[in-house]
Amino acid sequence: MFIERLSIKNLRNISQADLLLNKKTNVIIGENAAGKTTILEAVDILSRGKSFRTNKTESLVKKGNDELYIGATAGEKRKKLEIHKSKSKTKIVIDGKEEKRQSALAEGLAVQVIHPNSHFLIEGAPAERRAFIDWGLFHVEHQFREEFLKYNKTLRQRNEALKAKDKNQAKWMEELAYLGEKITSMREGYLDALMPHFAYSKDFIMPDYELLFKYDRGWEKGKSLLAALQDKEDIDLDRGYTSRGPQNADLSILLNNEEAHRICSRGQQKLIANIMLLSQSKGFFEVKKFPSIMLVDDLSAELTLEMQEKILERLFETKSQIFLTALNDSVLADILNEMEANVFHVEHGEIAQ
Ligand SMILES: Nc1ncnc2c1ncn2[C@@H]1O[C@H](COP(=O)(O)OP(=O)(O)OP(=O)(O)O)[C@@H](O)[C@H]1O
Ligand SMILES: [Mg+2]
Structure with missing residues (x-):
């Protein structure tokens, strides 16, 4: 769903703000420390209950206050989504009714973020790439969701x-083997469907490179998960945890046949991360027939103008609702202003439209 109206109270340096949003593109411009990223965080908190910048609520709540509030009307049906967050408590309200599950918000607001640390998707731990795949699924x-929760519960036990x-x-x-195989085939199927989107974005953004994505399911090739678990039973007993299964899966990314995290520059990693996120967002629209939300913080960091323009072009094609930040008087701000x-325009936490 897209967001039509966004209200923010006591989030970082923003005491109170009400934004009437564009269904397609929203541009947030200001000086350093004005509150641009804070507006993107508001959307992320509303969807996932936390921000891409921090897990700590106390960093998010405006100094001197106990609680932050974010509200929105979203989608054609003008659903009212609200979240109140303090250090000790999160309260979610949907259309006036309190809701226990954070996922009830995330189901409606599918948010992806492109930010200055997006290269973590390439060089970060495998958990980053699993989270990418699982977001889509x-x-x-x-x-x-149900199978994934069941698997994780069984794994814990x-x-x-x-x-x-x-x-x-x-x-x-x-049980673990049965659920693990199921999750794995869902992940593999999802990635197969994404491949044409990856290729389409790659050919435009990195035309001179060969880029390959291979799913490593988290246990030995040619074996069932049950056989892999049985083979490792003694070792697992010794170590005290399950060493094989989709909790160890990874997406290996090869640029010109070499592991991307070993050979790519920071800028190249960002381009690959952008290709992945744009592809996912495009795939989302094809399946769901309604837009996801793309938060794009400071696209200009470490990318040439040519690359920024290419990414913007593909970004608009995804049909997502887009939020972009840019510094005052920057080239990016000029492009976005057109x-x-x-x-x-944000200044010291005050927002003018
Ligand atoms: N809990 C808090 N209470 C009050 N102010 C805060 C809190 N957390 C952060 N701030 C301040 O909020 C301001 C806005 O930060 P934000 O990161 O949104 O700025 P920005 O416009 O994205 O800047 P940049 O261009 O540098 O990325 C900063 O001045 C920051 O110090
Ligand atoms: Mg910022």
């Missing part, structure tokens, strides 16, 4: 038994 594959050297650990293995968009 959570939104487009109806069954995924087995790991506790392994740690306690409890023989009962064996009774979780079959576009059909709602433009917000």
Whole structure:
């Protein structure tokens, strides 16, 4: 869903703001420390309950206050989404009714972020890349969330038994293998469907390179997960945790046949991360037929103007609702000012439209 109206209270340096948003493109312009990224964080908090910049609520709540509030009306049906967050409590309200699950907000607002640390998607831990894949599955594959939660619960139970050297650990293995195979085939299917989108963005953004994505499912090739778990049973008992399965999966990324995280410059990593996120957002629209939300913080960091323009072009094609930040008087701000968009000027946490 797109957001039509966004209200923010007591988030970082913003005491109070009400933004009337464009269904397509929203541009946020200001000096350093004005509050640009804070507006993007507001959208992320509303979707996921936390910000791409921090997990700590106390950093987010405006100094001297106890609670932050973010509200929005979203989608054609003008759903009212609200979140109140203090250090000790999160309260979610949807259309006036309190809701226990954070995922109820995320189901409606599918938010992806391109930010100055997006290169972590390439050089960061495998968990970053698994989160990328699982974000897509959570939104487009109806069954995924339930199976994923079941798998993780079973994994926790087995790991506790392994740690306690409890023989009962064996009774979780079959269930774990069954659910793990299911999650794996969903991940593989999802990635297969993304490949044409990857290729399409890659050919435009990095035409001179060969870029390959390979899913490593987290256990040995040519074996069932059950067989892999059985083979490692003694070692797992010794170590106290399950060493094989989709919790260890990774997406290996090869640029000209070499591992991207080993050979890519920071800028190249950012380009690959952009290709991945843009592809995912395009794939999202194709399946769901409604827009996701793309938060793009400081696109100019470490990318040439040519690359920024190419990414913008592909970004607009994704059909997402886009939020872009740019510094006052920057070239990016000039480009964005030319576009059909709602433009917000931020100064010391005050927002003018
Ligand atoms: N909890 C808080 N309470 C009050 N102010 C805060 C809090 N956390 C951060 N700030 C301040 O909020 C301001 C806005 O920060 P933000 O990161 O949104 O700026 P920005 O416009 O994105 O800047 P830049 O161009 O440097 O990225 C900063 O001055 C920061 O010091
Ligand atoms: Mg910023």
